[in-house]
Amino acid sequence: MSDPATGAVTHDLSRCTEISAGMHYDNGTGWVPSESMIELAPATGGAQAVRGPHKAYFPPTLAMPIELTMPSGQAFRLQPIGLYYFDAVSGKTAEVAAVDTEVVGILVQPNRVVYAGVLPGLGDLMYVYAVNGFDQSVILAEALPPPEAFGLPSASTRLEVWTAFDGPTPQEQRPIVLSAETELWRRQRMAEPDLVDHLLMFEDCWFPLGAAFVVDASKLGEPGQAAPVFLRDPSDPDNLPVAKRLIQIDNRTVLVESVSYSDLSRKLGGLKQATLPAERRNQPSADSPGRFLRMAASRQINPAKIELASAPYEPSGLLLDYTILSGTANSYTFSNGWTYVISNGFGVGSGTATFQENSTIKYATNAYIYMYGSVRFPASGTPATFTSVDDNAYGATVTNSLSTPFYAAKQAVWIYYTTVTTTVRNARIRWAQRGVQEDQNSGVYKNPSLTSSTFMNCSIGVYLNTANDTLSLSSDTECSLATPIYVQSGSYSGSITTDCGVISVARVNDPSQDTASGDSNKNAQSECSFVVVNTNCVVTAFFDTHLSEWALGRLGYVFTNIASPRSSGWAISTNGGVAFQATAPFHPPRLQIQPKATPVIPSWHEIP
Amino acid sequence: MARDTVNGTIYLLTNPSREGAYQGFRLWRSTDNGQSLALINTNVPGGQTAADKPMIAVNNFTGLSTSTNVYVAGAANFSNNRGVFVSRSSNGGTTWTGTTNFATGHGVDIAIRPDGTVYAFYLVSRDHGGGVFTNWLQYNWLRLGQSNWQGPATVSAHAGRTNLYSLGEFGGTNPKRSNAAAEADYFAAVSFPRVAVSPANGRVYIVYTDLPFEGSTTDRGDIFMQEGIADATGGLAWSGAIQVNNDRTLTDQYIPSVAVNPSGTGLFVGYYSRQGDPSNNSLIWAYGAKANVSGGLVGATFDVFPIGSSAFTNLYCGTTNSTPSSKPWMFDPVWAQTGVWLDRSARVVDPSSTNAVHETTPTYANFTADDYTWSAADGSYYYFVWRDCSDVCTNSWMGTNYIRADPNIRFGRIKP
Numbered sequence A: 001m002s003d004p005a006t007g008a009v010t011h012d013l014s015r016c017t018e019i020s021a022g023m024h025y026d027n028g029t030g031w032v033p034s035e036s037m038i039e040l041a042p043a044t045g046g047a048q049a050v051r052g053p054h055k056a057y058f059p060p061t062l063a064m065p066i067e068l069t070m071p072s073g074q075a076f077r078l079q080p081i082g083l084y085y086f087d088a089v090s091g092k093t094a095e096v097a098a099v100d101t102e103v104v105g106i107l108v109q110p111n112r113v114v115y116a117g118v119l120p121g122l123g124d125l126m127y128v129y130a131v132n133g134f135d136q137s138v139i140l141a142e143a144l145p146p147p148e149a150f151g152l153p154s155a156s157t158r159l160e161v162w163t164a165f166d167g168p169t170p171q172e173q174r175p176i177v178l179s180a181e182t183e184l185w186r187r188q189r190m191a192e193p194d195l196v197d198h199l200l201m202f203e204d205c206w207f208p209l210g211a212a213f214v215v216d217a218s219k220l221g222e223p224g225q226a227a228p229v230f231l232r233d234p235s236d237p238d239n240l241p242v243a244k245r246l247i248q249i250d251n252r253t254v255l256v257e258s259v260s261y262s263d264l265s266r267k268l269g270g271l272k273q274a275t276l277p278a279e280r281r282n283q284p285s286a287d288s289p290g291r292f293l294r295m296a297a298s299r300q301i302n303p304a305k306i307e308l309a310s311a312p313y314e315p316s317g318l319l320l321d322y323t324i325l326s327g328t329a330n331s332y333t334f335s336n337g338w339t340y341v342i343s344n345g346f347g348v349g350s351g352t353a354t355f356q357e358n359s360t361i362k363y364a365t366n367a368y369i370y371m372y373g374s375v376r377f378p379a380s381g382t383p384a385t386f387t388s389v390d391d392n393a394y395g396a397t398v399t400n401s402l403s404t405p406f407y408a409a410k411q412a413v414w415i416y417y418t419t420v421t422t423t424v425r426n427a428r429i430r431w432a433q434r435g436v437q438e439d440q441n442s443g444v445y446k447n448p449s450l451t452s453s454t455f456m457n458c459s460i461g462v463y464l465n466t467a468n469d470t471l472s473l474s475s476d477t478e479c480s481l482a483t484p485i486y487v488q489s490g491s492y493s494g495s496i497t498t499d500c501g502v503i504s505v506a507r508v509n510d511p512s513q514d515t516a517s518g519d520s521n522k523n524a525q526s527e528c529s530f531v532v533v534n535t536n537c538v539v540t541a542f543f544d545t546h547l548s549e550w551a552l553g554r555l556g557y558v559f560t561n562i563a564s565p566r567s568s569g570w571a572i573s574t575n576g577g578v579a580f581q582a583t584a585p586f587h588p589p590r591l592q593i594q595p596k597a598t599p600v601i602p603s604w605h606e607i608p
Numbered sequence B: 001m002a003r004d005t006v007n008g009t010i011y012l013l014t015n016p017s018r019e020g021a022y023q024g025f026r027l028w029r030s031t032d033n034g035q036s037l038a039l040i041n042t043n044v045p046g047g048q049t050a051a052d053k054p055m056i057a058v059n060n061f062t063g064l065s066t067s068t069n070v071y072v073a074g075a076a077n078f079s080n081n082r083g084v085f086v087s088r089s090s091n092g093g094t095t096w097t098g099t100t101n102f103a104t105g106h107g108v109d110i111a112i113r114p115d116g117t118v119y120a121f122y123l124v125s126r127d128h129g130g131g132v133f134t135n136w137l138q139y140n141w142l143r144l145g146q147s148n149w150q151g152p153a154t155v156s157a158h159a160g161r162t163n164l165y166s167l168g169e170f171g172g173t174n175p176k177r178s179n180a181a182a183e184a185d186y187f188a189a190v191s192f193p194r195v196a197v198s199p200a201n202g203r204v205y206i207v208y209t210d211l212p213f214e215g216s217t218t219d220r221g222d223i224f225m226q227e228g229i230a231d232a233t234g235g236l237a238w239s240g241a242i243q244v245n246n247d248r249t250l251t252d253q254y255i256p257s258v259a260v261n262p263s264g265t266g267l268f269v270g271y272y273s274r275q276g277d278p279s280n281n282s283l284i285w286a287y288g289a290k291a292n293v294s295g296g297l298v299g300a301t302f303d304v305f306p307i308g309s310s311a312f313t314n315l316y317c318g319t320t321n322s323t324p325s326s327k328p329w330m331f332d333p334v335w336a337q338t339g340v341w342l343d344r345s346a347r348v349v350d351p352s353s354t355n356a357v358h359e360t361t362p363t364y365a366n367f368t369a370d371d372y373t374w375s376a377a378d379g380s381y382y383y384f385v386w387r388d389c390s391d392v393c394t395n396s397w398m399g400t401n402y403i404r405a406d407p408n409i410r411f412g413r414i415k416p
Helices: A261-267 A512-516
Strands: A009-013 A016-019 A024-026 A031-033 A039-041 A046-049 A055-058 A066-069 A075-087 A093-098 A106-108 A112-119 A123-130 A133-140 A157-166 A172-180 A194-201 A205-207 A210-215 A240-249 A252-260 A317-326 A332-334 A339-342 A345-348 A352-355 A360-363 A368-371 A374-376 A384-388 A411-416 A423-425 A427-430 A434-439 A449-451 A454-456 A460-474 A476-479 A483-493 A496-498 A502-507 A525-532 A538-544 A567-573 B010-014 B025-030 B038-044 B052-058 B070-078 B081-089 B097-101 B106-112 B118-127 B133-142 B150-155 B194-197 B204-210 B222-230 B236-238 B253-260 B266-273 B285-292 B303-306 B374-377 B382-397 B400-414
Touching: A055 A123, A075 A112, A075 A133, A075 A252, A157 A261, A157 A317, A172 A240, A210 A261, A240 A261, A240 A317, A252 A261, A252 A317, A384 A411, A411 A427, A427 A434, A460 A476, A460 A496, A525 B374, A525 B382, A525 B400, A538 B400, A567 B400, B010 B052, B025 B070, B052 B106, B070 B106, B081 B106, B081 B118, B106 B194, B118 B204, B150 B236, B204 B253, B204 B266, B222 B253, B222 B266, B253 B382, B266 B374, B266 B382, B285 B382, B285 B400
Parallel strands: A016 A339, A194 A240, A332 A352, A339 A360, A345 A368, A352 A374, A360 A384, A368 A411, A384 A427, A411 A434, A423 A449, A427 A454, A434 A460, A449 A460, A454 A476, A460 A483, A476 A496, B194 B253, B253 B374
Antiparallel strands: A009 A016, A024 A031, A039 A046, A046 A055, A055 A066, A066 A075, A075 A093, A075 A157, A106 A112, A112 A123, A123 A133, A133 A317, A157 A252, A172 A194, A194 A205, A205 A317, A210 A240, A210 A317, A240 A252, A502 B400, A525 A538, A538 A567, B010 B025, B025 B038, B052 B070, B070 B081, B081 B097, B106 B118, B118 B133, B133 B150, B194 B204, B204 B222, B222 B236, B253 B266, B266 B285, B285 B303, B374 B382, B382 B400
16 A cells, blocks of 8 residues: 555565555556656657656756655745855955856766756756756856855855745744854854754655755766665764754845855865956845746746757766755554564654564665654554565565675654754664664754664664764663764763673683693694583583693504594583583593593594 | 483583593583582493594483484594594483484484474585585484384475585584684684474474575675474485574674573574674674574574673684794694694694794695584573683783683573
């Protein structure tokens, strides 16, 4: 079955459910699998994506807006306007590049539309449609002219991407402080002292934190394959977080993405310097940014038509994006006894993600579950398990499981800038790239906690990016983790102890008897066998080199004057193997029976 | 060792004293839970020459004509060939009957199914000269009420392949001292099979060491396992090889042993692994792997974990860290004063000789790591025992103190 709101739930086989955003959609005759695909729309000359729960339309040129319609019916019209510099001190704005509304898009199959050269002299705009969301990227092929060319200081200037936004009012705009000016005297002089992102929450989609990063073809997926849309990791060192906000300019709503120029310039180093048109130099404006706005045309027949790309689109340069993720669930319950398969990304918020006891969540490689609301874990009972689709040790076996898992979930439990205190408890987390990731906003103190949880075979158990917040750890254990805790920012209290289920390790033989025998140079024990009499009594026997002058071996076999050291030891434990009481070393038995019968270890090595 | 779970008798089967033309095994018996052991037979089963690799098992399944019978197996010389034999005692080891020589193979292990069928698994190593051997796993079986062993049958080591990848003698994967060591500086780690039987459903589990692929030069050992299900004749249909270790490193794993719990749902494999030292492939830890095999071995996921917290030094057990400079890798398992038996080609300090260091060709000492580890399971825990060399000791020779790795035995108890 499928959730009309999320397009999420599908195969229901033996209490095993596959769940991911936008997997299926209603095509009018029933629920069918979604496809990350954009197709030409000959009637309008544009292109459209209609094989998913949300629909998109791409006009031939950006004289008209991109149109997005979500499953709920909420519609967005998004029309990029251009690139701007904004000086956070003076509040002045300068236009760096206006979108060329004559550029005709090309369709890069299966799921990208590119308006190449739409930012004259600087770069392109690329759109990705996927079953789970939508992505707009500015791709700068050349380095931006410095702000000084516009009379603005580099140190306090931000690059902004403006997009005219015509859509519903967000249910929530959750601020995330990306950087803040801490000097009071300086703050008082600044028009916008802080760089603040806003997570924009709508009825059935949301805009997470965007990113800027150096891009080449390798990061856009294989040619011919669908490009992914995913939640970017704000703490990824390759990513520069991009703030966004909705502002009003001349009574129009504009989505403004912002990134510090000085941060950005460090990533622009390898690009060729763009030439600034003379007419655009030294034209800062503080008062009338509205003059940069153009009115969107309505959808109409346009003589230009989007055409199929004749060659792969393989850009290189710097990419700035914003992402819209659809198909998230406001609240979701992972039920007792059920196994859920996460094939890419799944989000829950701003309601509650509930993991009942004995629920199992299995991840494909790089899949994740993010939660930006409340979380609820089992207080007791069988833990909720988070593991790889190839892990058959827990939950239902997933079709085509390899049974030999490796690190799968990118983030198994991703607590994403929540505004409430979260407690992850009684969770069994296995085979994840990151078991639990906590991202938190600067200046927010929610004191998250992680308790009574186990980690096994993860690359990183806990990944902290909590700014000023502190994660409390208690009664947590790990086994075979490359890095139990990684701190990008923030701190933690408590610890994760190592526990691989080994109850006790004891030395069986008594080394003090190596010297007690009067033959201190004979001190090697090996090749032990044992029997378990009961849970208390264990009897062992082992090869022991003590008193080996009895020449048990083949004299002259290798060295004429060196005989075999075959002797024996034997030890008993009466407490289940926690400790052993070893016997004294014994002469190896020859053909006569010893006064006190003693054992000989079997099979000291011989390869004849 | 083996234990009769009906009357509590513990059996210990040991090698003979290697003097002259030595013959069969020695058998010891305890009726007081190991507090004392009585030597009851000095030539088991009788008629063998140069017996080695003793293995013993008790038929602990009740209601059979062979219940409480004791079975032994080992290697011996047959017409100048090394082969394996099996025998049975119905009177607690005092006398032996039905001794059968298979006249080929080495490293035999015994398995008894709940229907009383007895299996002998062993490794056959065929010498092609030049240090090259082909090796394969083979077994024979004796059904309840019959006097003639069936087989041999082979266990294909890998999909579409009968032989092991290893071309070393007795399947030796020959792990090197470290990745940086000279090619000839390796030690022998044999591929003798070890087996366990589910008491609940009679499924047979065989585990063995082999190279990950033929010609592998850096990774010199992985652990493989198969599940055998008996047909009406007692022959076994095999699952195909499943790799147990999941380290995804080019490091060595070797010398496994296996146990299955009484309900037949839980499987444990213990072995040596160098996965914690992926760069050098030198340090050694004891590792365990456990899986739920309620649905069979195929598709089961093994959880792999370290058992011992301390790594062995990169010096082999018994060697010094300060031997004469020209012999920095010298191996001496016992620090002999007047007696030590060595593997072939080993080097050893001989205190009784002014020549100080004995050695034979080839240049490097291809000594053996261990031929066995041992695993067991009951309804509560898994158990594993191994030789551990993380301790150190100091020995004095010719007026100089030498610090050496001290080979000791360690025992681990593990949650299922």
